[in-house]
Amino acid sequence: MQVTETLNEGLKRGYAITVTADELDAKVNEKLAEAQPEVEMKGFRKGKVPMALLKKQFGQRLMGEAMQESIDGAMTKHFEDSGDRPALQPEVKMTNEDWKEGDDVHVEMSYEKLPEIPDVDLSSISIEKLVVKAGDAEVDEALANLADNAKDFEAREEGAAAEDGDQVVIDFVGKIDGEAFDGGSAEDYPLVLGSNSFIPGFEEQLVGAKAGEDKDVTVSFPEEYQAEHLAGKEAVFSCTVKEVKAPKAAEVDDELAKKYGAEDLDALKGQIRERLEAEYSGAARAVMKRELLDKLDDIVSFDLPPSLVDAEAKQIAHQLWHEENPEVQGHEHGEIEPTDEHKTLAERRVRLGLLLADLGQKAEVEVSDAEMTQAVMNQARQYPGQERQFFEFVQQNQQMQQQLRAPIFEDKVVDHVFEQATLTEKEVSKDDLQKAVEALEEE
Template sequence: MQIKETTNEGLKRAYAVTIPAKEIDARVSGEVKKIAPQVRMPGFRPGKVPANLVRKMHGEQLHAQAVNDMIRESVDKVMADNKLRPAMQPKVEFGDGYEEGKDAKITVELEILPVVEAPEIEGIKLERLTVPVKDEQVDEAVQRIADQNANYKDAAKSKKAADGDQLIIDFVGRVDGIEFEGGKAENTPLVIGSGQFIPGFEEQLSGVKTGDKKTIKVTFPADYPAQHLADKEAEFDITVQAVKVPAETKVDEEFAKNLGLDSLDKLKELIRGQLEQETSGLTRTQMKRQLLDTLAAGHDFAVPQGMVEAEFDQIWAQLEQEAARSDDPAAMLKEIEVEKDEYRHIAERRVRLGLLLSEIGQKNGVEVTPNEMSMLIQQAAQQYRAEDRERFVEYVRNEPMAAAQLRAPLYEDKVVDFLFDKAKITDREVTREELEAAIEADEQEAAEKPKKKAPAKKAAAKKAPAKKDDAEKKPAAKKAPAEKAAAKKDDGDKKPAAKKAPAKKPAAKKPAAKK
């Protein structure tokens, strides 16, 4: 086997590999000898079929397998002999085609991972914005729960229904004069203004009284789950059985027990924990952004463009999906197209941060344990149908790149937590509004400031502006350095894809008339 380097520019490498025909033939001959004892042929005793006949019968298959095996071995030898760390799967092609009996000539092209010096991690300074949960916030949250679990009492028969009132109705729906499945119900509760039914339904019942009968006309949304009703006009015959008004819900021990808790104090304790969890997530996002900006500011090494393109493709696909779900897909696509170069810059920064975090993690023994990996696989499998879960688990266990991509978010979190432990952190108490404003201000600052290259190699250099949606690339694992980032809500530098249109009301719950 002959190997010759043809390209060595930056992170790009290319090699011309020649596998002599005689070596291929020798490999095929060896395989013929291996299988000959198992070959059966009329007129010959078992195991006594001549090699030339075995080769005539199975030669084409054995030859193809031999060539494939030797190409794989040659690529492995290129990597080993040159001590290469490929950023992504090498591109392997036959040079001038291939014919049996001739030398196999292939080209191997790849990008290698850059040599990244792990930065000095001691003494990184971060500010942690903390939000204490006050008693009045807990009380307000409890009251909201009480309001959402409001009781209703019968109103006077002359009472005209208004927003917030509850109706008990019977209804029958028809499309083109024909009743449809799910369009009929009796004694159905409906709170006017709740958005429970399809648009236009509740509004037309404002002002009705107990005993009233009314026919209303509505149009099912274009995205209605029942396709045969989507975008169709319908009539509903309504009978109002009762009009009810909200009754005061007393927040006491009995209220808490009705929610399945032991006491009002237990309810408040649960609410306090939820509020603290919400704000701690925001705190982590804000602190993580500081950390990433500090790391990004001190490093500006070249990164494999193949990884950048893969990351950009992932970002762009997500943007296109969000645009497609908007009220005006064409306008949103036009808007993000203007920022295409910026998103490519974001992809490059993600890759650079991913490689940097990976280097830090490997140098400091950060790893995802087998038990953690097993839990990740099982959790990911839950998104598939029951009959497909075992196949997904098997796929991940046998496909290193799939496992690496699944491992990446957890690995990154562990590296970030490791760096938090090493950092010098000062706490500053703020309100939730101030914390959210600080995160928003960073995003706005990033949107307005021009991008600047960071100075090379200063561990705790001046803070670089946070780039829009500059969520870090997931760090590469030891066995799969080319891991792709997976989008996460806790990404330190999150940029909304584009201006989002107001959310559409969700589709139906119960009868076809409901959303």
């Protein structure tokens, strides 16, 4: 077998591979010899069929396998010897398409190799770590929200008109063109005015209603309403207001704490403080990660495989196009040409992706089975009732497994870099942290 370099330009590589007819023949004979002990043929005992007869019977069929295995073996040996890692699947094509048995096989292989990643002195990187303490004001605000969520409703005085935020208990019957429709009726329904839980315009028309009052509410179903037979149609709901209730926030006391599973109010405050500081820490980490990636992007430079950059640029352009055109659900649209801005962003993503992968490999960072299982479980929650099917889908889909594994791996590598870098803590306010997070979203 002969492998000859035909292209060496930047990261692009090309090779001509020749598999001789003798090598193919030897490969076929090897396969026949492996199979011979198990072959049965009329007139011969098991395992005693002559090789010449086996070759006549099965040689042609095994030739294709031998050819593929020889080429695959040549490629594997080449990558082992050269140390090259292809950025994408190499392109392989047979150049003598008029090949016939007894001829050598000529193949061309081309690919872009992954670049050599320069070493980075991680200890030289300085990162600012924003620290936010959950003060009494933030804890009290969270407690007030919990009390509001746990609010009850008390009957207003007789004759009081319903206000926005009140709860009205109603019976209603909905009709279109004078005919009642399925799902358009209920009794003793508790509706909070301003909750936007009913068709737009419905709740507003009940503001000012009083207990014991009958009121017709006229609304139009949205054009995109999920029930097609109702979409866009005008309906009249005959409502009877049975009660009008005003909201009353729960008292901030030990009883409220127990409703939320805490032993007492002090314990609930402690839990809230921990949760808030965990949220602040997560937001601060996102800011730190962006600062780290920006610094790595500035200090590390190496050649990038054009194929990876082009593929990433197209993906970015495609994703942004769909964000700007949300009404287009499928991919039945023309080709979206990446802009220079897309290509610049693609170069950054590819460079950082290759760098983080290299750092993770050198640090022997791995994603454990437990971490993968947790990631699958988190994703499966988005498909209630179909969790088992989702688990099976992931088990059978290598691409989906990689999509779930990649962000876990990246975060573990980033944590590894943080451990090596110099971190300087800076205590800031919640508002300052919020501004830093908003700045990330604007970039």
